[in-house]
Amino acid sequence: MSSQRAWTLLVCTLLVLLPFGLSDFWIFIAIEVLAFALYALSFNLLLGFGGMLSFGHAAFFGVGAYSAAIFFKRSGLDVVWMFTLAPLVAMAVSATAAAVIGYFSVRRSGIYFSMLTFAFQMLLYTVALKASGLTGGDDGITGLKPPGVLGQPLGYYFYALCWCLPSVYLLRRLVLSPFGLTLRALKDDPLRVQYVGVHVRRHQWAAFVISAGFAGLGGALFAFSSGNVFPSWLNWTASATPVVMAVLGGVQSFYGAIVGAAVYVVLEVMISGKTEYWPLAMGIIIVLLVLLMPTGLVGRFKRAER
Amino acid sequence: MSTTASPFVLEARGISKRFGGLQALQNVDMQVKPGEFHAIIGPNGAGKSTFFNALTGLLKADEGEIHFDGRKVSGLAPHQLTRLGMGRTFQITRVFHGMTVLENVQVALSAHARQTWNGWTAAGGQHVARGLELLERVGLAAQAGRTARTLAHGDKKRLELAIALASQPKLLLLDEPTAGMAAKERLASIQLVHQVAQQLGVSCVFTEHDMAVVFAVASRITVLHQGKVLAVGQPQEVRASALVQQVYLGEPVAAGQAGAGH
Numbered sequence: 001m002s003s004q005r006a007w008t009l010l011v012c013t014l015l016v017l018l019p020f021g022l023s024d025f026w027i028f029i030a031i032e033v034l035a036f037a038l039y040a041l042s043f044n045l046l047l048g049f050g051g052m053l054s055f056g057h058a059a060f061f062g063v064g065a066y067s068a069a070i071f072f073k074r075s076g077l078d079v080v081w082m083f084t085l086a087p088l089v090a091m092a093v094s095a096t097a098a099a100v101i102g103y104f105s106v107r108r109s110g111i112y113f114s115m116l117t118f119a120f121q122m123l124l125y126t127v128a129l130k131a132s133g134l135t136g137g138d139d140g141i142t143g144l145k146p147p148g149v150l151g152q153p154l155g156y157y158f159y160a161l162c163w164c165l166p167s168v169y170l171l172r173r174l175v176l177s178p179f180g181l182t183l184r185a186l187k188d189d190p191l192r193v194q195y196v197g198v199h200v201r202r203h204q205w206a207a208f209v210i211s212a213g214f215a216g217l218g219g220a221l222f223a224f225s226s227g228n229v230f231p232s233w234l235n236w237t238a239s240a241t242p243v244v245m246a247v248l249g250g251v252q253s254f255y256g257a258i259v260g261a262a263v264y265v266v267l268e269v270m271i272s273g274k275t276e277y278w279p280l281a282m283g284i285i286i287v288l289l290v291l292l293m294p295t296g297l298v299g300r301f302k303r304a305e306r
Numbered sequence: 307m308s309t310t311a312s313p314f315v316l317e318a319r320g321i322s323k324r325f326g327g328l329q330a331l332q333n334v335d336m337q338v339k340p341g342e343f344h345a346i347i348g349p350n351g352a353g354k355s356t357f358f359n360a361l362t363g364l365l366k367a368d369e370g371e372i373h374f375d376g377r378k379v380s381g382l383a384p385h386q387l388t389r390l391g392m393g394r395t396f397q398i399t400r401v402f403h404g405m406t407v408l409e410n411v412q413v414a415l416s417a418h419a420r421q422t423w424n425g426w427t428a429a430g431g432q433h434v435a436r437g438l439e440l441l442e443r444v445g446l447a448a449q450a451g452r453t454a455r456t457l458a459h460g461d462k463k464r465l466e467l468a469i470a471l472a473s474q475p476k477l478l479l480l481d482e483p484t485a486g487m488a489a490k491e492r493l494a495s496i497q498l499v500h501q502v503a504q505q506l507g508v509s510c511v512f513t514e515h516d517m518a519v520v521f522a523v524a525s526r527i528t529v530l531h532q533g534k535v536l537a538v539g540q541p542q543e544v545r546a547s548a549l550v551q552q553v554y555l556g557e558p559v560a561a562g563q564a565g566a567g568h
C-alpha cells in the first residue's frame with residue numbers, strides 16, 4: 001500500500017513538473033493526452049471491467065465537447081464561473097444522453113449492445129451535423145479559446161490536470177469498490193451475477209452513465225484546448241480511438257488506458273509530422289504492438305515484472 | 307395464495323410450458339418441505355431442465371404458479387428470487403473465471419449485503435472472514451487466492467456452491483450438481499452438498515442423472531416423464547413403482563445402489 005502511495009506521489013509530481021520541461025507545442029500535446037486519457041479510461045471502465053464494447057463512445061466525448069462549447073458561447077458567465085461549471089455541464093449532459101441511450105442499449109448484450117451504441121452515436125452525429133442553429137452544422141463551433149491565463153498552454157495544462165487527477169482517483173476507487181467488483185463479475189458471467197441477487201441491467205446502465213460522464217469531461221477539456229468542436233468528433237471513426245488506446249495499453253489494467261492514450265497521441269504527432277501516410281504507419285505499429293503484446297503495454301510490463 | 311405459514315418452502319402448481327409444437331411441461335406440481343433434499347429425475351428430454359429453469363425464474367411458464375417461502379413468486383426475475391432466498395447452481399458450472407476464488411464469493415456476499423451501489427469503499431477487504439468461512443465449508447479455503455479459471459472442474463462446482471451459499475438461501479436449487487464428474491467423485495460431491503445443506507438448514511432441490519447419487523441423498527423424489535409428473539415419493543416408494551421402473555429405472559445400476567445413504 002505504501003509503495004502504491006509513493007508511486008502515486010511520484011507520478012503526480014512528474015505530471016506537475018512535466019510542462020516546465022516542454023515547449024508550448026508539446027504542452028498542447030500533453031493536454032490532448034490528458035483529455036484522451038480520461039476518454040480512454042472511461043471507455044475501458046465498460047470494456048475492460050464490464051465486458052461491454054461500446055462502438056459509440058465518441059457520442060459522449062462529442063456531446064461533452066458540444067455542450068461545453070454551447071455553454072461557453074451562450075451562458076454569458078464570467079470566466080471563473082464559466083470554467084468551473086462548463087466541465088460539470090458537459091459531464092451532466094453526456095451522462096443524461098447516456099442515461100437514455102444506455103437504457104436501450106444494455107437491454108442487449110455482446111455485438112447487439114455494440115451495434116445499438118453505434119446507431120445512437122450516428123444519430124447524434126447527424127444531429128450535430130444538421131442542427132446548425134445549435135451546433136454550427138458542418139463548420140462546428142469555433143473560437144473556444146479561454147481568455148487570460150487559461151488561454152496559455154501552461155495555464156490550461158494545470159486546469160486540465162485539476163480535472164483529470166480527481167477523475168482518475170474517482171474512477172480508480174470505483175473500480176476497486178463493490179460496484180467495480182460487481183462490474184468485473186458481470187464481465188465474466190452476467191447470468192451468474194443475476195443469481196447472486198444483482199439487477200444486472202441496472203448495474204450495466206449505471207456503469208454506462210458514469211463512463212459517459214467522464215468521456216464528456218474529456219471532450220470538454222479537449223474542446224477548450226483545441227479551440228473548436230467539429231461534428232467529426234461524433235463520427236464512428238472517432239469511436240475507434242478509445243478502443244485502440246485501451247487495447248494498446250491493456251484492457252485488463254486500470255492504468256493501461258492512460259498509457260495507451262499517451263502512446264497513441266504522441267505516436268500520431270510524431271508520425272504525422274513525417275509523412276502524410278501516417279494512418280498507414282500508425283496502423284502497422286498498432287498491429288505489431290497487438291500481435292507482440294496481446295495484453296497491452298501495461299500487461300506486458302506487469303508480466304516482465306514478475 | 308396467502309402469506310400465512312405454508313408447510314412448503316417451495317410449491318409449484320400446474321406448471322406448463324410449450325416450445326412451438328413441443329409440450330415440454332404439462333401441469334407439473336411439486337412440493338418441497340423445509341429440510342428436504344428433493345431430487346427431480348427423469349430420462350433425457352423429460353423436462354427436468356425446463357422445469358428447473360421455470361422454478362428459478364430463467365424461463366417463464368405459460369401456466370401455473372410458483373410459491374416460495376409463503377409467497378407467490380411466479381414471474382419474478384432471477385435477482386429478485388435470489389434476494390428472497392433462492393440460490394442456484396448450473397449444470398455447466400458458472401463462476402467468475404477472471405477473479406480469485408475469494409473474490410468470487412465476495413461478489414455474492416457484497417450483493418447479499420446490498421452493497422453493489424457502493425462505488426467508494428475498497429471491496430477487497432470486505433467480507434473476507436465470511437468468505438473464507440464459506441470456502442472452508444466447501445473445502446476451498448486453501449485455494450482462496452487462486453484465479454477461478456485455474457481450478458479443477460470439481461473445485462469449480464464447489465466454488466459455485468459457495469457462491470450460492472453466500473446469499474444465505476433458504477432453498478438451494480442445483481442443476482445436475484455432479485455433471486461432468488468421474489463416477490467416483492460424484493458421490494463425494496453430492497454428500498458434501500448434503501452435509502453443508504444440513505449444517506446450514508438449507509432445503510435442496512436437485513436434478514440428477516446418476517441414480518446412485520440420487521438414492522444416496524434424496525429424501526424425496528419427483529419423477530418427470532414426457533413433461534408430466536410420473537411419480538412422487540420417498541426413494542423406496544419411487545424405486546418400487548412399477549411405472550417408474552418401466553420407463554426409467556430399468557437400468558441395473560439403480561438396483562445395485564439401493565438404499566445407499568439411508
